[in-house]
Amino acid sequence: MRGSRAFFCGLVAAVLAGPFVVAIGQGGDPDEVLRKLREESQAQNQAARRQIKIIAPAARGADVGTSQKIVIPSGDGVLTLEISQTGAASKLGPQPPQAARSAQSSNSAAGRAALAVMILAGLYLVIFLVQRKGKEEQDTEIIEPVALSQNFSIVRRIGEGGMGVVYEALDRSLNRKVAVKKMRDDLKRDSADYDHFLKEAKTVAALHHPHIVDIHSIVTQGGETYLVFEFVEGKTVSALLRERNRLSLKEVKLIFQPICLALEFAHGRSVIHRDLKPSNVMITAQGFVKIMDFGLARQLKSAPVKPSRDEASYHLTGIAGTPAYMAPEAELGVVYPQSDIYSLGVMAYEMLAGELPFSSSEIPVAEQKLSRAYQRLSQKITGLPSGLDGLIDQTLEPDPMKRLRTPRQFWDGLAPLA
DSSP: OHHHHHHHHHHHHHHHOOOOOOOOOSSSOHHHHHHHHHHHHHHHHSOOOEEEEEEEEOOTTOOOTTTOEEEEEETTEEEEEEEEOTTTTTTTOOOOHHHHHHHHHHHHHHHHHHHHHHHHHHHHHHHHHHHHHHHHHHHTOEEEEEEETTTEEEEEEEEEETTEEEEEEEETTTTEEEEEEEEOGGGGSOHHHHHHHHHHHHHHHTOOOTTBOOEEEEEEETTEEEEEEEOOOEEEHHHHHHHHSSOOHHHHHHHHHHHHHHHHHHHTTTOOOSOOOGGGEEEETTSOEEEOSOSOSTTOOSOOOOOOSSOOOEEETTEEEOGGGOOTTGGGTOOOHHHHHHHHHHHHHHHHHSSOSSOOSSSOHHHHHHHTOOOOHHHHSTTOOTHHHHHHHHHSOSSTTTSOOOHHHHHHHHTTOO
16 A cells, blocks of 8 residues: 555655745845746646546456546646546457356456446545645745835745744845745733844844854844744755655765764853754755754744644743654753753764654653663664663763763764664
8 A cells, every 4th residue: 555655645746846946146136036946836836737538448358338437627737537448358269158257257246346446546646735835835835925125025935833824035135046944923912031032133144154054134024023034945854754664874974964064163152052953954955954943942832733734833932842852851941051962962862873863652742852862873773883782871871961062072982873
């Protein structure tokens, strides 16, 4: 069943899906660039209607008539499922009456079975197309251009996270794409928290490192707060894990080296990430690693958060993050630089094993963390060096004062392993 699902998903994705690529030059009129950007965005979400026909040959001797065809229209095209009789009867030749009746009965049953399989496939594809369409409409909502100050024009909505809604926008002054995050309304309700948040955002905006997504600007307009980020096109590590399940030690090391460099840089400037997880690490099309959402979550007040498909996040006063990746002290509202080290250990374990070290069971995850109730990597995955076990033990130490203290120490332990 899993193979069939992969086949049909791949078929539809290959025929209906298309990449969204916009090239923006260094010069040109901003209005013209914005118009082209919107046209490309609309083209992505208004895929041309296409015809897909899947024909299954009928069993030998089966009488399928002319009506055994399923036509499924959708917003993306038309899917036709058909059982074809072409050439089936002509190859049979003369048969004795009894043998012919036996063959006809057997083949009719086979034909009905084939039709049933096609109907199930059709229903699956209908559900897939509906879900795909709904996700596109939600994640890539086309909106009328909205001027954000004199320099930015919002083009389309591209997602939503715990901090707010994310849009793609055009930086009119430099003719480049940027990401704009509209902050949640609860930030405005407490002036002290809001001022603290802006101060923290400015601190993070001062972090200029090749492996940290830059904050270009902080814009307040109409009572709303917007953060303007570097626009990064690529794939998150969480998306990579959904495709691959787990990664090799060599791949993990290639990803963690720039992460550790970025964290060492930030910690040296008294900035803690607080929500390190695979979905906050982006790998660009050129293989460059970038950390996103740096240090901006802790001040968010309690509010309903729409969870992503594979992760559940919660935000409480003074506490923010994704529980599976949070250090025990972070779940109590206390954060140290070593809290990021704990998250590194959870990420490394998941990337190498294909699953988190602590899973939902009768024992609460918080208790599992305190008792270090996880299976050693060398016992789960054959071929991994035993030295990984000691490194993971040092990073998942529940007492932050006994844990590895710096990203450099984590990398120095990981780098020589092979």
